[in-house]
Amino acid sequence: MKRLSVSLPSPRRVPVPRVLRSGIRGVASKSGVSVTAAADAPLFDEELLARLRRLVVLSGRAVTEGLAGEHRSRRRGTSPEFSDFKSYSPGDDFRRIDWNTYARLDGLFVRLSEVTTELSVHLLVDASNSMDWRAGSGVPTKFSYGRRVAGALAYVALWHFDRVTVAPFGEELTPAFGPAQGRAHIVPMLRFLERLAPLGRTDLPSVLDRYVRARRRPGVLVLVSDLLSGEPDDIRQIMRTLRARGWQTVVVHVLDEAELAPAALTGGEVGGRPQPAELVEVETGERMRLTPTRDVLLRYQTAIDGWLAEIESACADEQVAYVRLLTGWSFETLVLRLLHEQGVVA
């Protein structure tokens, strides 16, 4: 697997878009964009943006293309960046013949220069109702957290002139942002994410299938979702399809901590007795009444642990990078570190 990791320290200081600074400082900007994950937490601050600017989305096996990007390519072209010489062959552009070499060696050699390409980054953001949920007021919803992750990755890609598509989806694909390329699209991208709203129910396998079928060239596909739509086998199947089509897939699994600690989802105990609760699924409105006894909670724990294990297994089998994020985690440290460890960014 070819891994192109190009770290691009910013050659010049690019000012943070005003809209982002406003969002960071919590001051309403003229554009009205205020991307925050939580009410008080800024989405990106200057320090985080600086860290993001030092990152690059790794292409993995994804095919790079074009010439506008900063990803190094095996292709040789006509750029000023010298790469190598080769013997002249008929058909070569004789304008690239190095006459100095010909004078010394009496042979025709053509100068080869290095070609940089761009990467297509597809960010599929799950906008279902199950994402727009949080157990407590101290943490952002999974939807907010997922948008933040998507925004960060899109920022990194746009900064390095990759082609970025942000595609929210529910049961169907909705109009996406992009493909866009270049730093001028950072602010529109963030506005797009800001304006995203939950879309109700979701059908992850079919949406993914339709999305990849509609793309001729594979790229890096980052799926930001809680994966509650579809069974692990369905996810395994679609990951297999993506792999077969040459997509470099990254699954960012966003979860709320309460989903892993089920006692917090119910009414707890009063007088040593578990309080009955009526659970309402936010997507379907389906209800279930139960008393969270110790046995029930144990079975829940077993079920969710098995589900997570199956998803991890499917991702591992299909060579999909899997990153599980809990909404209560610090974005600047833990999330970026995990993305880096999983080879999503470098």
Place this chain on the structure above:
Amino acid sequence: MSGLELLAPLGILGLIAVPVVVVLHMRHTTPLLRPVPTLRFWVAAQPERTEQTRFRRPPLSLLLLLHLLIALLLALALTRPAVAEAWANLGLRTEPRHLILLLDGSTSMAARDTPSGRPRFEDARAVALGRLDDLREGDAATVVVLGTRTQTLEATDTGGFAALRERVRRLDAPGGRADLNAALGLSKDLLLPGLDDRIVLVSDGALAADPGIVAELDATVELERVGAGSGPAAGNVAITDLASRAAPDNPDQAMLYARVVNFSDASVTVPLALIADGIETDRREVTLAPGEAAERGWPAPPGTRDVTVEVQGADALPDDDTASLVLRQEDADLSLRILLVSDVATPLARALQALDGAAVTVEPTNMAELGGSRNAYDLVVYENAAPPLDALPNAPLLLVNPPPAGMPIPTDGTMTAPTMSSFRAQDPLLQGVDLAGVSFGQQPTPRYVLDGTQTALVGAAEGGPLLFRGVLGGRPVVVLPFDLAQSNLPSRVAFPILIANIAAALAPSPLPAAVPLGEPLLYRPRGDAATVRVTPPEGAPVDLPLAADGQAATGDEAAAVDRLRQVAFADTGRSGEYRVAELDAAGNEIAGGRLVVNAGHATESDLRARAELPNVLATARASGDDGSRSSVADLWPILVAVAVAVLVLEWLVALRPRTSRQPFAASYQPMGTGGR
């Protein structure tokens, strides 16, 4: 009532709450609505199917048990359970109460047959104080102390209760005889509508109650009995009477008669001693069967002033083992001093001398000028002589056959062999006097013409009075206008009675030698006395003021004044020697004497409780089934209090802090596996 009683039995319907509580616990608690991102894992957790049903099996939880206990307590409280008197001291009474305590302070309450050896009255006082301790704000209390004088104490608030308890604590037994019927009648008037009236008789039970009076009481009557009540401990031998009379065969010899009664259930033989002026002069054994009374007599030693008869031997009431009598006042100042102005020793003189406590001085008619001694007599009798109208003695007058010429009352001829034609039967002078067959002599009798100031008591067919009274020179006067020597009246039984009535009506009373226990001392002092001072055996002197000396113009007014000048001293419940002194307006003692009140009494000396008394008291109107409610204490307040306490406990159990679970995040390690 012997145990628990439900005053509101329908309250048992409150037990419906018990199954209701169970059903409520069988229902699933209204669940908290919790949105979750997915149900897939909860479905996988396979909640019990009973969660989806309306009811479930009753959970055997502490909360259910506490709720059931609360429901039971409240349901029981609704039935208003009440406990009997034995439990009434719990102080759970909620209805205001009017407690009427009839505290027996009679002489029998001085008996020391209690387990503690204290007098019965001390035990009764303790019982009364205990009853008063139960009172609370809103109640009312009346304490009626039974004895020679009935004393009534009242209190209607907390401060008053404290003062009342203090007064009861300091109360002395008045002694004498307890008139329970009068006390019950008084209690009937004291009942307060709207309050739980309860009459409590604290007594030794040696009382009699009129069932008719008790039946009229609209209140519960309880008997708190003190003392042994029956058995050997309540046995008593008493001297119930001691009197002095002239010997039948020798009028100059005084004879003493004592009556000894055995108020016990066993035969006794006791020594009986006669003590004259402090010296035992006779001793004899007296054997008495149960309930038997024996009379013993002794000639009074000449010159003896005081005699005492004593039964020697320990019994429950020592006070009535002795009886005393004052045979002769030390100075005779309070004897009835009578001056008889007569020239012959007539039956009149004998009748006067027979009066109790009378000292008769006989003067001839030619010595009728009294001079300086005109104030020294209580009654002056002129027989066959006219009083000196210009120098009348300062005393009531009895005129017997006065010469008409010397009388200021006009006459209208004479009556020869008059016969009685009218008789003023209701007049006190004629009480017990039978004049049938009395002749008034053949001699002419003056026919007096009476005016409005005289009243004819016995009228003659001939038109004139044969006995009349009036006022002469401002003195009350009674006139017998006929000659006793010519009449057969002196030989009749009616004569000494008539003379005694006249003396009693005209002259001051002689101080009696003894007064029966509890009987009032009725006494009319001499005219110049302004105050009568009575000093009990153990107590402060009591001054009894008198009305002003009557100089009445009419007979009726004189009679009214005469009644006003009679004093009555009722506090004779304490046995012993009483001293009586007459004081003039300046407070100087002008006369004095002694009298004795003996404790022995045919009723009070019988210390045995009347077996029928509790049954009679139980016939009070409110003592039946309807009235039993007032003698119990409600338990519902304490049941409600316990229910509230259990409720608090239930809250503590329900709201106790949950056992903290280890937070998931503390044990969760971030996962970042994944293939590449």
